[in-house]
Amino acid sequence: MQPQDSSVQYSRWNNSSQDEVSVAPVSSTEEASGYARISRKLCSGKLGISLKVLGGVTLFWAVFILGYLTGYYVHKCK
Template identity: 35%
Template sequence: MEPNNAGTVQYDRWNEDNINMNVEASQTTTMRIYNRLCTGSTGVAVRAVVALAALVIIYILGYVTGYNVHRCA
């Protein structure tokens, strides 16, 4: 025969006072910046701005390169 408490689970270890449930406070500064800028609707806006800036920079580099290559001597 089994004892009466064989089917119960002991949760005494979860009642300790030193468990930190504050996830925001335990994150590093880099992770907080990443979570703020790279997720959600703000993340979509940041990615769109970065993509547009990259296209402009590539256009300017191509213009300057083409100007220097085809310049009349």
């Protein structure tokens, strides 16, 4: 038996080969979790694009410097 506050309902008909699954939207009285709010704010809109660009540039320079230092020590003349 399913609890009444469940938002996913599954029903299977004996006469048919089709299964029916219905998902009800979350009630508007429930607030989104803190993680979901922060994730939505940091991953979308102008702020999200800015953070992705900044992260990409930072990753590029980190790999570049790591490669430079590795190459320097590997090819260093003795």
